[in-house]
Amino acid sequence: MATPPTDDRRTTTAPATDDRFAVPLRGVDVDPETRCAHWDGAVDVVALRFGCCETYYPCDACHDAATDHEAEQWPRDRFDEPAVRCGVCGATLSAREYLDGDGEAQRASGSRAKPDDDACPRCDAAFNPGCRRHRDRYFEA
Ligand SMILES: [Zn+2]
Ligand SMILES: [Zn+2]
Ligand SMILES: [Zn+2]
Numbered sequence: 001m002a003t004p005p006t007d008d009r010r011t012t013t014a015p016a017t018d019d020r021f022a023v024p025l026r027g028v029d030v031d032p033e034t035r036c037a038h039w040d041g042a043v044d045v046v047a048l049r050f051g052c053c054e055t056y057y058p059c060d061a062c063h064d065a066a067t068d069h070e071a072e073q074w075p076r077d078r079f080d081e082p083a084v085r086c087g088v089c090g091a092t093l094s095a096r097e098y099l100d101g102d103g104e105a106q107r108a109s110g111s112r113a114k115p116d117d118d119a120c121p122r123c124d125a126a127f128n129p130g131c132r133r134h135r136d137r138y139f140e141a
Helices: 060-066 095-100 104-108
Strands: 010-012 027-030 046-049 082-086 092-094
Touching (some): 082 095, 092 095
Antiparallel strands (some): 010 027
8 A cells, every 4th residue: 555645744842733633633744644753654653642741642752852741651540541543534542442452342343353453443544563562652551
């Protein structure tokens, strides 16, 4: 799959948020599907919410560039709240939904339910499988 044109790139720093998105989101060179200056591959379309400022960023380096405080992971006691955004369809997923890659929503939507599937349960867009490998940066263990 070809990467769509990425000429609409914006850098947004606190306290502003990027008005292209329905959720508060900021970062460095963010494209319409939330690729960023640091993660710019075809499947780098996930934005993650941070516990410190409750704002979504394409990655932790974006968080650090766009704010002047220390990043805090999404807290475990809030894993049922939206904490991950798919840049392709714009859906927000709870941390549990994203980390489990399985669950009610996926079955209810009728899409295939393979456990380790790194794809959006709503639109099937492929996610970077590497993201989950450093999930400790984003989600409280
Ligand atoms: Zn923050
Ligand atoms: Zn980034
Ligand atoms: Zn999606």
